[in-house]
Amino acid sequence: MENYIVSARKYRPQTFESVVGQEALTQTLQNAIRQNHLAHAYLFCGPRGVGKTTCARIFAKTINCLNPQNGYDACNECESCKAFNEQRSFNIHELDAASNNSVEDIRALIDQVRIPPQIGKYSVYIIDEVHMLSAGAFNALLKTLEEPPSYAIFILATTEKHKVLPTILSRCQVYDLNRITVQDTIVYLQKVAKNEGITVSEEALNVVAQKADGGMRDALSIFDQLVAFCGNTITYEQTIAVLNVLNSDYYFSMVDDALRHDVPAAMLLLNEVINHGFDAGHFVTGLAQHLRDVLVSKDAQTLPLLETSESIRARYGQQAQLCSPIWIYQALDVLNTCDINYRTARNKRLTVELALIKLCQLGVQAAVPQTVQPAPRTAQPAPSAPTPQSVPSTPSMPKIPKVSLGFGLRKEAQPVEPASAQPAAQEEQNRPFTDDQLRDAWVGLAATHTEELRLKQLMETYTPRRIDENTAEIQMPNPWQMQEMKKALPSLLAQLHRTLHNTNLQIRVVQAVYNQEQMAFTAEEKFALMAEENPALMELKEKLDLQID
Numbered sequence: 083m084e085n086y087i088v089s090a091r092k093y094r095p096q097t098f099e100s101v102v103g104q105e106a107l108t109q110t111l112q113n114a115i116r117q118n119h120l121a122h123a124y125l126f127c128g129p130r131g132v133g134k135t136t137c138a139r140i141f142a143k144t145i146n147c148l149n150p151q152n153g154y155d156a157c158n159e160c161e162s163c164k165a166f167n168e169q170r171s172f173n174i175h176e177l178d179a180a181s182n183n184s185v186e187d188i189r190a191l192i193d194q195v196r197i198p199p200q201i202g203k204y205s206v207y208i209i210d211e212v213h214m215l216s217a218g219a220f221n222a223l224l225k226t227l228e229e230p231p232s233y234a235i236f237i238l239a240t241t242e243k244h245k246v247l248p249t250i251l252s253r254c255q256v257y258d259l260n261r262i263t264v265q266d267t268i269v270y271l272q273k274v275a276k277n278e279g280i281t282v283s284e285e286a287l288n289v290v291a292q293k294a295d296g297g298m299r300d301a302l303s304i305f306d307q308l309v310a311f312c313g314n315t316i317t318y319e320q321t322i323a324v325l326n327v328l329n330s331d332y333y334f335s336m337v338d339d340a341l342r343h344d345v346p347a348a349m350l351l352l353n354e355v356i357n358h359g360f361d362a363g364h365f366v367t368g369l370a371q372h373l374r375d376v377l378v379s380k381d382a383q384t385l386p387l388l389e390t391s392e393s394i395r396a397r398y399g400q401q402a403q404l405c406s407p408i409w410i411y412q413a414l415d416v417l418n419t420c421d422i423n424y425r426t427a428r429n430k431r432l433t434v435e436l437a438l439i440k441l442c443q444l445g446v447q448a449a450v451p452q453t454v455q456p457a458p459r460t461a462q463p464a465p466s467a468p469t470p471q472s473v474p475s476t477p478s479m480p481k482i483p484k485v486s487l488g489f490g491l492r493k494e495a496q497p498v499e500p501a502s503a504q505p506a507a508q509e510e511q512n513r514p515f516t517d518d519q520l521r522d523a524w525v526g527l528a529a530t531h532t533e534e535l536r537l538k539q540l541m542e543t544y545t546p547r548r549i550d551e552n553t554a555e556i557q558m559p560n561p562w563q564m565q566e567m568k569k570a571l572p573s574l575l576a577q578l579h580r581t582l583h584n585t586n587l588q589i590r591v592v593q594a595v596y597n598q599e600q601m602a603f604t605a606e607e608k609f610a611l612m613a614e615e616n617p618a619l620m621e622l623k624e625k626l627d628l629q630i631d
Contacts, residue, residue: 088303088306089278090306093274095133097140098137101133101136102133102298103260104132104133104259106260112154115141115144115154116154120235121255122235123236123253123254124141124235125240125257126138126239126259127259128260131297131300131301132260132296133259134240135208135239137259142166142173143156143163144156145202145204146173146204147163148202173201173202173204173205175208177191177209178211179210179211179213179214180214183214184216184219185222188219196231198233205235207234208237208239209236209239213246217247220247224249227254243256261296262294262297262298263389264291264389265391267298272287275287280316281315285394286308288394290308290325291389293325304325308320328368332354334397336348337373337376339442340442341404345439348442349435352435363424363425363430365434366421370417370421374414376401376402376405379395409444412444415580416437420437422581426525513582515582520548520582521545524546526581527541527581528541536566537570540566544556544558554588554590564591574589575587575589605630
């Protein structure tokens, strides 16, 4: 039986032309080889699976080729190329810095650099995951990396450039590799499938490319997984079942239900998603991403931001024609608020269901006229006898207005009294809230300030306490902390208004009452406490004219 080789190794690019999605890097390296302008050190940065090590190997093979074609392509016939293809070349050395990150490992590498190549012109040293080197190993590499022998070339590869020492970066030519786009991944997988005699739908490849997240190695590994399950024919339904991906039809259907204001259908659709084993929170984030894709599909300028296949792109375009930009903005805000509250909610499913109900109610008020002008009444003589058209069907019973919970009923079909429309909207906007709801909203809001660590710590330490129905206060002992909180409070209060649906909420920051002997924060306060216990300190300060820092 022939040994099986995974696609990620079998279809690994062997030439610069076969590298996918890195045209800027490959063109630069080709020009450098053709012009014989080779640097002594390179640094390739980028996400996983985009071709950093592959480009380094192709570059090392090409510069050692004895008979290069076109000035920048390896011939694959000379002894150097054959040794590289058979993995027995002594001119190319690869080091995994993740497992060889000590000073001793780098010293051994430096000793090896002193040996010139036996075949070819250059000894190439490829150090993968170079950010894993220790500080001592980096320092041991500095001198050799700056002034290596004329035959030595270093190629460093990393996924986290910010962890590499600046002194190392300054000694290298730095190249940032791009994430491979969804369309490029689909095209390459179609070539692989054709060579392997496998029939696969474009929708299935789109799911694979989305799952790979810009990495070709991941895409090829997922493709092998599908082939093992499906055989020579891969369908979209089989793909989402194997990868445990939610069918995009659910998202399209949910948006259609929201546009129809069909709350029961939306609730049933969520129940079906949960019954299939998917988390409700993941459904919310997926729906938000779907609406983002719908939004970018509305404008030709933002259409390149939609990374998907052509067939699904057309479907996004059709749904985008049904959604107004204002509706999409409001829907994204509802889903973003739900995502924030979901982490701290006790009843997570109810939180998602409330968000879907709000989603179905968007645009309902816009369909209702704000003011209704009554027709001008003209004086008419009283008829001598009532006509059949003027006689009410039930003259003795007043009409009772119909009350609807809004489940699946369009607003324009409901009888709405103009005078009561505004109070109802105001009542919905300023709904009452409990202490627990205020605390949960505050904690969820603090979790979003990941970049403002100081504000996040203050919010986690000091929680507002409700004083009355619409007022809360935050007690803080430190004046400096109070000042920082007051600066951020207007923005925080606006977000709390949206989360709690109550614009009457007011929060004030007050000084906490503590015993002077217990709390002393500033230098002046500390000196005052010390002077009370020892008055001689005050006399010493005045005689020497000392200042308190």
